[in-house]
Amino acid sequence: MDDAPGLERSAPTVPRRADGATAADAAVGVGALDGASRAAPTSDVPRTGAAGAVDTGLASLEPRWRTRRIVLLAAAAALVIGVLVGYQYWRATVGFVRTDNARTAGNLSPISARITGTVVRVAVNENDFVRAGTVLVELDRADYLLALAHAKAQLAAAHAQVEAMRAAVAAQGEQFRAAVATAQAALQAAEPHLAQAHAQLRMSGQTTPAQIAQARAQVTTAEANVLAAKADLDTIARTVERNRVLLGQGAISAQQVDADNAAYEAAKARYQASQNALRQARDALVSAQASREQVAMAEQDVLVRQGEISQARAQIQQAAAGQAVVQQRARELAVAEARAADAAAAVGDAELNLSRTAIRAPQDGWVTSRNVEIGQVIQPNQPLLSLALAHHVWVVANIKETQLGGIRVGQPVRVTVDALRGREYRGHVESIGAATGSTTALLPPDNATGNFIKVVQLVPVRIALDPRPQGEPALQIGLSCEVAVDTRRAQP
Numbered sequence: 001m002d003d004a005p006g007l008e009r010s011a012p013t014v015p016r017r018a019d020g021a022t023a024a025d026a027a028v029g030v031g032a033l034d035g036a037s038r039a040a041p042t043s044d045v046p047r048t049g050a051a052g053a054v055d056t057g058l059a060s061l062e063p064r065w066r067t068r069r070i071v072l073l074a075a076a077a078a079l080v081i082g083v084l085v086g087y088q089y090w091r092a093t094v095g096f097v098r099t100d101n102a103r104t105a106g107n108l109s110p111i112s113a114r115i116t117g118t119v120v121r122v123a124v125n126e127n128d129f130v131r132a133g134t135v136l137v138e139l140d141r142a143d144y145l146l147a148l149a150h151a152k153a154q155l156a157a158a159h160a161q162v163e164a165m166r167a168a169v170a171a172q173g174e175q176f177r178a179a180v181a182t183a184q185a186a187l188q189a190a191e192p193h194l195a196q197a198h199a200q201l202r203m204s205g206q207t208t209p210a211q212i213a214q215a216r217a218q219v220t221t222a223e224a225n226v227l228a229a230k231a232d233l234d235t236i237a238r239t240v241e242r243n244r245v246l247l248g249q250g251a252i253s254a255q256q257v258d259a260d261n262a263a264y265e266a267a268k269a270r271y272q273a274s275q276n277a278l279r280q281a282r283d284a285l286v287s288a289q290a291s292r293e294q295v296a297m298a299e300q301d302v303l304v305r306q307g308e309i310s311q312a313r314a315q316i317q318q319a320a321a322g323q324a325v326v327q328q329r330a331r332e333l334a335v336a337e338a339r340a341a342d343a344a345a346a347v348g349d350a351e352l353n354l355s356r357t358a359i360r361a362p363q364d365g366w367v368t369s370r371n372v373e374i375g376q377v378i379q380p381n382q383p384l385l386s387l388a389l390a391h392h393v394w395v396v397a398n399i400k401e402t403q404l405g406g407i408r409v410g411q412p413v414r415v416t417v418d419a420l421r422g423r424e425y426r427g428h429v430e431s432i433g434a435a436t437g438s439t440t441a442l443l444p445p446d447n448a449t450g451n452f453i454k455v456v457q458l459v460p461v462r463i464a465l466d467p468r469p470q471g472e473p474a475l476q477i478g479l480s481c482e483v484a485v486d487t488r489r490a491q492p
Contacts, residue, residue, distance in 0.1 A: 095488035097407060101458065102397035104417070106477040109365065109387040111136060113378045114356045115144075126370050130361045130387070137372055137384055139357040148350035155347050158340035165333040172326045176319060183315030215285035222278035229271035236264040365389040393475050394465060395427065397483045398437060398458035406487035407432065413463045418480040425475075426466045429485060433460040461485075 117139030124136050243260045246252040370385040378384065395415055399407060407429060415425040436457040438445055463483060468474075 095486065097399060097403045097485040097487055098483070099397055099399055099403075100480070100482045102395055102415075102463075102481040102483045104475050104477055104479045104481060105394055105396045107389040107392040108368070108477065109362055109389055110383050111359060111361075111385050111387055112381050112383045113137075113139070113359060114380055115139070115353050116379055117143075117357060117377070119372055119374050119376045119378060122370075122372055122374055124367045124370070124385075126367060128367045129390070130365065130367060132361055132363045134361045135358050136361055136367070137359040139359070139378070141354060141357045144350065144354040144357055148347070148354055151343065151346040151350040155340065155343035158336065158343040162333065162336045162340050165329065165336045169326065169329040169333050172329050176323050176326050179319040180316065183312050183319050186312035186315065212285070215281065215287070218281035219278065219285050222274065222281040225274040226271070226278050229267065229274040233264070233267040233271045236260065236267040240264045359384065361387060363387070363389050364391065388477055390474055393477065394430065395463040395481055395483060397461045397463055397481070397485075399461050399485075401436070401457045401459055404432070404459055404461075407461060407485055408487075412486045414484045414486070415463065415465065416482045417475065418482070419476070425468075427463045428466075429461060430464040431462045433462070435459075 119137060120140050121138040122136075123134070123138070124130060130136065239260050240257075243252055243257045365387040368386045368388055369383075372378070372384040395413075397413075409429050409431060411429045413427045413429060415427055417423070417425065436459050438455075438457060465475075
């Protein structure tokens with residue numbers, strides 16, 4: 001340290017060497033200590049110089065003692081600074097797991113064709129930023145437009161066939177129901193007539209033999225009555241003839257003649273009545289014999305009614321066969337509907353293929369690895385370009401297994417990207433790998449071969465970056481990073 005300004009003004013300037021000692025110190029040599037003792041003040045009262053400045057005591061000391069005090073003060077200041085620097089270093093290093101074996105990672109979405117086609121337009125260039133849904137590549141649509149038109153025509157034909165089959169099923173069903181109704185109505189109408197015919201037949205079969213026998217007996221009786229009446233009439237007629245002869249001779253009285261004439265008329269009336277009775281008996285016999293014909297007619301009616309019932313039942317069976325036809329039509333309708341559904345699916349497939357002629361971006365991102373040109377004929381699943389998704393960037397840090405013990409999910413992380421020096425990113429531990437990098441390598445090491453060398457393994461730790469401020473540029477995928485995981489803070 002330099003002396004106070006007051007002291008510099010009160011004392012003459014003494015030349016100094018490079019090490020801080022004065023020229024007088026070099027002259028006095030070994031006796032400087034005695035001279036300093038004699039020049040030392042005997043009182044602690046500060047003295048003032050010519051300008052009235054207070055003497056702090058440095059001026060009264062010999063140059064050697066003044067140099068020691070300066071060295072002590074400098075050492076104390078250096079110690080304080082060292083303590084502060086050490087504390088800051090402790091705060092910045094102790095409890096942190098650091099590594100420079102880290103890189104940014106993200107999702108690279110491969111964009112490929114789903115169909116065969118010829119490229120007619122490439123709408124993006126390398127490193128272009130695109131939004132989700134933006135058309136990247138367009139293919140020739142002509143073939144797929146024709147395929148769509150053909151599929152729509154097939155669908156229209158299938159729909160027409162379905163409508164025709166539905167109409168046929170409906171008509172066949174109506175015909176079946178009408179035939180069944182007619183047959184059932186005929187059967188219902190024939191069954192009561194058959195019952196009536198059976199009843200008539202039973203009645204005719206029970207009454208006709210007795211009626212015929214009674215009619216024949218009546219005819220026999222009537223014939224006998226006619227014969228008896230005829231005999232009586234003939235007898236009375238002969239008597240009347242004799243009475244006429246006898247009356248002419250006077251051998252009989254007129255009264256007797258009148259009585260015989262009356263008897264003759266009565267016999268004649270009885271004869272006529274017996275003839276009428278005979279005719280009625282004969283008519284009754286004919287009627288009874290006709291009743292036998294009614295039995296035959298009743299039997300015939302029964303047979304007719306049975307035939308009607310059989311015919312109605314046959315119609316019902318035929319209608320049941322019509323139901324099988326209806327079911328066959330229904331199955332044909334189901335086949336037609338299935339074909340229509342297949343045609344509709346073909347239309348959907350054609351529309352989908354037509355929409356695939358425009359290859360679009362699935363999400364926001366940057367175009368990379370573009371290797372498609374206009375006029376190129378591409379095949380399904382042929383890679384055209386890649387898309388680095390904008391909202392999916394993280395950091396993968398490969399931590400030594402010896403440092404992994406204090407790392408927990410959720411601990412804060414400071415990330416420095418080599419490409420952006422001076423800018424620090426914040427994040428947190430999102431997950432810790434379940435396997436080391438060597439285990440998941442294409443050719444993992446086999447320590448059982450006999451040539452074992454212990455190598456510290458690296459475990460991938462995924463670090464999620466905190467949201468960036470608006471307008472800050474996005475990180476590219478694959479940049480080298482340096483990470484520092486703060487293991488002093490527990491998982492939130």
